[in-house]
Amino acid sequence: MKSKLPHIPLTRPSTPPFAEVAPHLKKVAASGFLTNAGYVRKLEDRAARMLDVPHVVAVSSATSGLILTCKLLGLTGEVIVPSFTFFATVHGLVWNNLTPVFCDCDPQTFNADPESVERMITRRTSAILAVHVFGNPANIAALARIAREHKLKLLFDAAHGFGSAYRAKPLGRYGDAEVFSLSPTKLAPAGEGGIVTTRSRKLANELKVARDYGNPGDYNCSFVGLNARMAEWNAVFGWAALNRMPQLAHRRRRLAERYKKNLAGLPGLSFQSIPENHLSSFKDFVIMVDPRRAGLSRDDLAQFLAARNIDTRRYFFPPVHRQTAFRRFAKRGQKLPVTDFVSRNILALPLYSHQQTAEIDRVVQTVIACYRKHGTQS
Numbered sequence: 001m002k003s004k005l006p007h008i009p010l011t012r013p014s015t016p017p018f019a020e021v022a023p024h025l026k027k028v029a030a031s032g033f034l035t036n037a038g039y040v041r042k043l044e045d046r047a048a049r050m051l052d053v054p055h056v057v058a059v060s061s062a063t064s065g066l067i068l069t070c071k072l073l074g075l076t077g078e079v080i081v082p083s084f085t086f087f088a089t090v091h092g093l094v095w096n097n098l099t100p101v102f103c104d105c106d107p108q109t110f111n112a113d114p115e116s117v118e119r120m121i122t123r124r125t126s127a128i129l130a131v132h133v134f135g136n137p138a139n140i141a142a143l144a145r146i147a148r149e150h151k152l153k154l155l156f157d158a159a160h161g162f163g164s165a166y167r168a169k170p171l172g173r174y175g176d177a178e179v180f181s182l183s184p185t186k187l188a189p190a191g192e193g194g195i196v197t198t199r200s201r202k203l204a205n206e207l208k209v210a211r212d213y214g215n216p217g218d219y220n221c222s223f224v225g226l227n228a229r230m231a232e233w234n235a236v237f238g239w240a241a242l243n244r245m246p247q248l249a250h251r252r253r254r255l256a257e258r259y260k261k262n263l264a265g266l267p268g269l270s271f272q273s274i275p276e277n278h279l280s281s282f283k284d285f286v287i288m289v290d291p292r293r294a295g296l297s298r299d300d301l302a303q304f305l306a307a308r309n310i311d312t313r314r315y316f317f318p319p320v321h322r323q324t325a326f327r328r329f330a331k332r333g334q335k336l337p338v339t340d341f342v343s344r345n346i347l348a349l350p351l352y353s354h355q356q357t358a359e360i361d362r363v364v365q366t367v368i369a370c371y372r373k374h375g376t377q378s
C-alpha cells in the first residue's frame, strides 16, 4: 500500500541554525587548523563543565574512543558486556583481541542485569563494559560494587548519555571512563565524533597521545595509537549542539512523556522503566509489545505504521550475541532469555528533540488504530 500521508522519520538530527555556526566555520577555514585545535578544546571544556567531570578527550567517534580506552586501561582476557546494545559497544573489545562475554539484561530497565554480570565473572575477567541503554542510566551502584569486589575495571558506553542523569547528576564521572557519541542520531550531533570522560588525568593524557597515532609530539611514536582526532568542523557543530542540549533534552523528555501518557493501558504494551531519581535522555523511545497479551506482535505494529508512512526500528534486534560477527563469542549453550525476549518484542517509535507534538499524536493514534484492527480490545 502506497501511503500519501506525510512521512514521519524515526529521528532527525537537531542541528543549530546554520547562521549560528557559519561564523565559527569561517574562523576555522581562516585559521589553517582543520583538526584537533581550538574548537576541539572549546568542545572539551564545554563538555567538562556540563558533565562536571575533570577530564574530557574528544575523539573521532565513540567507537574509536572505546577502542583506545580499552587499550589504554590494559584490559586482558574477558570483558563482560550486555548483548542488548548497539554492536559498536562490542567492537571496542574485539579490536583489542578481548573476548566479549555476554550478560543478560534486566526486563524492565533493559540495562545489564548485575546478577547476570556477577555470574559471568571468571579468573580471566578484567573488566565490565556497561551501557546506558537508550539513555537510561545503568545500575551504576551495583556494577561499581561488583567491580570493586572482584578488582575489575568498569567502563560505560555512554553513547546515549548526553541529557541523562544518575541521582540528579550528569553521567560522565562514573567508573574508570565513559564514552559518549556525537554521531547524527545522538542528542548532540557533530556529524561524527565522540568524547571520553574520566577522573583519571593519566588516562586522559594517554588518550590525547593515542588519538594522534601514539605520537607524543616528538614524532617518536611511543605506542601504536590511531588517527582518532576530531575535525574542527565537527567540533564546531558539537560545541554548538552542547550549548543547546539542555533545552533540547528537556523538550525530548516532555515528548517521551506524551507518548507514555497517551499509549498507557494498551494491553501488553509496556515502556522502559526509568528508576526514580534518574533521568533518561530518551535517545530512543521504545515500546515493548508482548504478543500473548497484546494479540499482535511488534512486527504487525511496525508494518501497520510503515503502511501509513511512519518509520520505526526493531532496535536492538538481533541482539549482539546472535549477530554473524559475534555469535562465535557466545558461550556454548548459553541462554540470554531476557535479552532474547526484549529484543524480539521491542520497537523504537519516532522521536527527535525538535519534533512537533502533532507527529507524536499521529503515531499514537496510528498505534491505537492498529490495536483496534488486530489487537486485544482493552
Ligand SMILES: *Cc1c(COP(=O)(O)O)cnc(C)c1O
Residues within 6 Å of the ligand: 060, 061, 062, 063, 064, 085, 086, 088, 089, 131, 157, 159, 160, 180, 181, 182, 183, 193, 194
Ligand atoms: C552510536 C553508538 C555507538 C557508536 O558511536 P559512534 O560515535 O557512531 O562510533 C556505540 N554504542 C552505542 C550504544 C551507540 O548507540
